[in-house]
Amino acid sequence: MLTPVHYNTKSNQMSLPPRPQLFDFHGVPMTRYFTDNWENVQNFQAKPDDILIATYPKAGNTWVSHMVDLLHFGTESSKNQTSPLIYHKIPLLELNFTPIQPESPNAPSVFKGTEMLEKITTSPRIIKTHLPLKFLPKSIWEQNCRIIYVARNIKDSVVSLFHFERMTFMHPEPGEWTSYLQRFLEGNIVFGSWYDHVNNYWEKKQTYSNIHYMFYEDMIEDTGREFDKLCSFLGLSPSAEEKKDILSCVMFENMKKNNKVNYSAVKGMDYKMSSFMRKGKVGDWINYFTVAQSKEYDEDYKKKMKNPTLTFRTEI
Template identity: 60%
Template sequence: MSLNLEKMDLPPRPELFDFHGVSMIPCFTDNWENYQNFQARPDDILIATYPKAGTTWVSYILDLLYFRESLEDRQTTIPIYERVPFLEICVPGLFSGKDQVDNLTTSPRLIKTHLPVQFVPKSFWEQNCRIIYVARNAKDNMVSFFHFDRMNKVEPDPGEWSSFFQRFLDGKMVFGSWYDHVNNWWKKKESYSNLHYMFFEDLVENTGKEIEKLCSFLGLSPSAEEVETLSSSVQFDNMKKDKMANFSTTPFMDFKISPFMRKGLLNNRLIQEKT
């Protein structure tokens, strides 16, 4: 289902408000009851992260793992945000992520969310769906989130770095506190065995090894050559140039301010490269 984003009439930047103890904005809460009643299927795969923690990267990897051979045109003609819909997003009169998921014809359905664990629709747990959570260290996550908010017109205005920095520390961010988010998802894996918790840093350091771990969790058995090929194709520079992966087709993101995908490196690696 096409989003027709070219015709989107954007409202002013939203303000944060408290929603059941978590800072949110209307486009993630206006459709609350609808997506809370979402009916998951046993083979659905949910990709959960705090914003700017590697969601698109892991979504891209999973899409290639499952559909690269059977749906060859998929990766070159359909943007990643349609291949892996954002469950809780809703722009009234234009589209909702929940409707996009309902209209998916692929199996498994790949679904993205930034929801704190306590907000995830109960049907995912009831159906024992496989869930992949990606965590990123707070320092890199914060910097990436700041630049994302600068260029994304549907996010709150980030303001100056100093005030944004303090808001991040205070947890006054869309989807709430970074610490609460990553910590509560970590605790969930202790009681929910179908949750694979991975780290952005590990994916950067050894993409192939992390893909192998993902495949083991998902019950997939690619050859060593297939893993190597996949690892090469999902490297950051390749994705950054791919219009179907880099969100350059969305008009509410101002790439003159910052690209959606900036550097994709760890802070310590950036330091080493500059010295």
Template identity: 65%
Template sequence: MELPPRPKLFDFHGVSMTHYFTDNWENIQNFQARPDDILIATYPKAGTTWVSYILDLLYFGQTAPERQTSLPIYERVPFLESDFHILPPGTELADKLSTSPRLIKTHLPVQLVPKSFWEQNCRIVYVARNAKDNAVSYFHFDRMNKADPEPGDWNNFLQRFMDGKMVFGPWYDHVTGWWERKQTHSKLHYVFYEDMVEDTGRELDRLCSFLGLSPSAEEKERVRGGVQFDTMKKNSMANYSTVPIMDFKISPFMRKGKVGDWKNHFTVAQNEQFDEDYKKKMKNTTVQFRTVV
């Protein structure tokens, strides 16, 4: 299919966006959440699909195993604000979900999330990834994802990342905004990507505790096996290989899934500049990240 040219960034309520995430804005803002909905929130390329898959397996792996082989993850866990015109808008996909609970994903910064999620006191799982690895992953994603602006070379991209000129705004505001909300919204579980890589089983236990689930040891092992990075990377229902806006010849949707890959990309000078800038931007928050595990 013939794809439209890559979109341009523009300012939307103080956040950089492209039209793919604002075309359906009225329906997004008016979206009616249900009390048992679970919202999976992340900055792009921070582990969204990983956590989506974990939750889908926890809730439906045994009761509806056919989902795993017949439905791509983006239909099981709709991307709320998306309107790529090759699929129905995310709000429509979410409204059509027959499952309970509904699993819904978003990359929106906390201040743009539809108010019904707060009014219904929904459970929210937020996944955060350290800025350096997140930037590297986002760079490779933008190279292959035709629905995002052209990334340019790594040096220019990194500068833009530091300036916050990214789809869904600055990483810094995103992770700190959701961290602050965690202090007042008791049903928000804040997960670090690095912790999940370090010990998936432990983080799975914490997630189950937050969700009030008590799967058997055997079931937990099955989930853990199903969400190993290499397993998911090969799974066409999880790896987005069925989406025509992504060019897997340039880079796969799931590339490495590791902590510390930034060391293969940052020069010494870039790293020093990034660290200095990071200290300034993160000085007023208590959230802390690890760049190695």
């Protein structure tokens, strides 16, 4: 049974429940918020036109989800004040969360990714996940669904995830920075090893043609170029005007200000700690890593990143 978010009605202040415990789940560290609906996740019935957007946490999933949503359903729907929030339109498949106070009258009383997806009537359904490859429902493969995977370099990933874990109650407390760096290298965090995550999807891409593998750094460097590649993968041909409009909408600063996209309505995040959308940069890690820590990560990377065809940039 999940612990819901409580509110102090006198002060209208949110009282966060205790942080969940990390536990081994079929070889991957997880918390109950992502495993309590597991049977339904594994039995999820995909449709042939479903689009799955998979990433390690804090690697650009919301960014690409917003882009794909605008490509299929247009920018006017996003600007409409009554349009759903992005995480209602594009649910996290594995999520199982029960808030006490709904964020709005139309919000689900229970956030179960599988149930939210079953209620979507528009096509294609866009599905968000942070699950490692081995945990994806078998129907994804049976239906030959298109998968968009976004990978981000390890140093910026750990910085971004550290700040996120400081502000979200659905992950364990991150602790102090130095020990967190070590736990990240060991893969002892929610959704497991960064190395396993990025490598396994890359290897699957070699035998499963319906995976489009993107890099966060490439998107920052030239969003328009990567947008064109994404359109080609999806078989879409937006006009020059549509492309310009979408690229404007998905600029980081515009997304950060867009309450439909920036997760500001989510109950259960401590925005005094950090915003959900923080900086959206490549190379911010240099503001956090010491020289010794950077060297340790470089040496660990050389040992564990065995596939020479998968390369990352930590600056552009």
